[in-house]
Amino acid sequence: MSTRPTMTIPTPPPARPSAPVTRSEGPGAAPDLEELERFRLAALNMMEDAAEARRRLEQANQDLARAVADNSRLVAAIEQGWDAVVITDTDANIEYVNSTFERVTGYSRKELIGKNPRILQSGKQDPGFYREMWDHLANGLPFFGRMVNKRKDGQLFIEDAAISPVKDAEGRIVNYVGVKRDITERLRMEEQLAHSQKMETVGRLAGGVAHDFNNMLGVILGNAELLKENLHVESPLHEEVDAIIGAARRSSDITRQLLAFARRQLVQPKILDLNEAVEGCLKLLGRLIGENVDLVWLPAAEPCRVKIDPVQIDQILTNLCVNARDAIHDVGTITIETSRTTCSRTVCSLHEGCVPGEYVVLSVSDTGEGMSSEVIAHAFEPFFSTKPVGEGTGLGLATVHGIVTQNGGFVVAESPPGSGAVFRVHLPAQERPENEPGQTAPVKEPVGGGQTVMIVEDEALLLKLGATMLRSLGYRVIAAEGPEAAIERMKAEPGKIDLLLTDVVMSGMNGRELAARIRADQPDIRVLYMSGYTADFIASRGVLEKDLHFISKPFNRHDLAVHIQRCLNSEASPGHADS
Structure with missing residues (x-):
């Protein structure tokens, strides 16, 4: 703290009583004026010095206040930051940790001060990892690495660390500072996302494979069942045909598992x-x-x-x-x-x-x-x-x-x-039971009464098989290989079409779009969709939309008969497929 400057005032000469001081040009007056002028100038200089000293003191106080504020902000930033910070001496004894370091490791500051950071080691890094780290630091270089460390409760965590030497004015290392970020949760979320994307990709592949496979299984299973019906009771081929049907059904079970995994299995939850x-x-x-x-x-x-x-x-x-x-x-x-x-x-x-x-x-x-x-x-x-x-x-x-x-x-x-x-x-969990009337398939295979069914399928073998099944069930059949052919056949065929049996996934136009086109001319037509897997415009996440009728491929004649009868007997919902 500086002291106040002192001022020395010269002593004026004593007054002579016999001669009062007056302005005079005599030889005795000149020295007095010069002394007073020197006194005045000295006083002014001292006043200026005092003002400059005050300015310097005020500036120093302001600089000190700014430094204290900056230091407080720095300490607050380190304490409140997301990264864990640790400072050690040159022997790696901990001198400071911030609150994030305490939170991540589970140790309190009191427990850590004076300890070596090796108390966090998990054993997941080999000795070479730490040798490399100390080689960098000893040579005045920063070290960057990923560590698997152990919390106080024994739980492992992963962190990215940047450790740097701290040097004094002479360039000597006096401390080490480590800034670390816990990335355990981030890595877990990245792994979860990668797994989800992988499952989604494989699921799309599995769904596509199951769709194509189901189409071929439908041809095999359907024709085998038709062949069995036409065999003589004592034909030796019954056993072989049953083997074909059994193998096709087992293969169908595998495709159902693929569809379930891919979340494209048609479901009707209750x-x-x-x-x-x-x-x-x-x-x-x-x-x-x-x-x-x-x-x-x-x-x-x-x-x-x-x-x-x-x-x-x-x-x-x-x-x-x-x-x-x-x-x-x-x-x-x-x-x-x-x-x-x-x-x-x-x-x-x-x-x-x-x-x-x-x-x-x-x-x-x-x-x-x-x-x-x-x-x-x-x-x-x-x-x-x-x-x-x-x-x-x-x-x-x-x-x-x-x-x-x-x-x-x-x-x-x-x-x-x-x-x-x-x-x-x-x-x-669901808190309330749901009262939904269950639909049970009839024991006997229902047959048609001459109603007209249009079947639309872009796989020629499946189209032929489906048409054969429908005719054997007593329906009048209009077969169309694809949506464009279906529209042309509808224009060419006179009379009412009672039911549209259409594949869901077709080139050029999907089944729902085709149903909307046909309903524009025949609003009372019933629609039964068929597919080897569900599509989003039929089912959201595989859950069938209300009032939509769907049959999964492959199906046999009995399943087809039941679904057609159920669809024909349902209440008409003309606008539903257009929504």
Whole structure:
């Protein structure tokens, strides 16, 4: 702190009483004026020096205030920033950590000061990683790297780190500063996105393959059934024809699994009690898993209502129980259990498309050999299998995943070491039962009464087969190979067309667009769509739109007869297909 400058005032000469001081030009007056002038000038200089000193002091105070403010902002930025910051001395003893470092690692500042950062090491980096890091720092160079470290609670996390030496004015290293960012969640989300994109790509491929495959299966299955009907009762070819039909149906089951995985399986969901649905499957599941495996059923005490197609419950249970059975090499137990749980926003953030709320949980556990973490990571991928070649399609768990995702849920696989495996299917809970009249197929095959049916199919073999089936059922048939031909035939054929049986996916115009064109001339026509897989303009996420009639390929004559009769007997909805 500077002191106030002092001012020395010269002592004026004593006044002479006998001669009062007056302005005079005598020799005695000149020295007095000069002294006073020097005094005045000295006083002015000192006043200017004092003013300059005050200005310098004020500037210094302002600079100090700015420096304190800048330092406060810097400290606040470091403390409140998203990145973790740690400062050590040259022996790597921690001198400072910010609050983010505390939050990420789980250690308090008090626990960290004076400690070496090696307390965070997870063992996932080899010694060479740290040698390279210290080689850079010792030579005054920054180090950039990705580390897998361990929190205080033992949980691993991944961080990107930038560590730099801090030098004094003479260029000597006096500290090291590390700036780190926890990227664990980001990597998890990137992995989830990549997995979702991969599944979507494979799903589109699987859906396309299933569509084409179903068309060919329809030709094989339909013609084989027609051939069987025309065989003599004692013909030796019955066995061969039955083998063809059986193989075609088994192939159709595989395509259904592909469609379920691809989320293009046609579904008609309804609210049901999962406890009752599982009860209805137990007998079949018991036969499926064999006598060496015990099946234990533990239903929840309260109702477990979910909205799902009942057929999909069968598919989920069948695939999970077969998977569990194959994991048990001798004798063991499979346990099916239902329960209810609440899923938080944090839990749902781990599963795409899920929303927080109440869920019903269907658990299938086994006492088999269990799964490694590597197997669990790939368990739901299509065509992934740990079974020997020829003993599995690798579609079972992928099918379960596709079905559950299609219904707004998620599935989790766990396998504690030496304790078998458990799969937990989570489906959104429904609070109220749904009263929907069920439609059951008649036992006898319904036949037509001469009504006119136009069949539109751009696959010539399927068109011929479909027309043959329709004629054998008693319908008048107009066959058109594609949508343009259908419009021309409609113009050329006089009279009313009672029903349009059209493929969904065709070149030039899809089935729904064709139905709209034909309804413009014949508003009362009924429409029955057919396809090897569903399309978005027929079903959203595979869920059939209300009042739309659909039959999945491949189908036999009985299925076709039932769907046609149901469509003809339904109430007309002329504008529905145009919407």
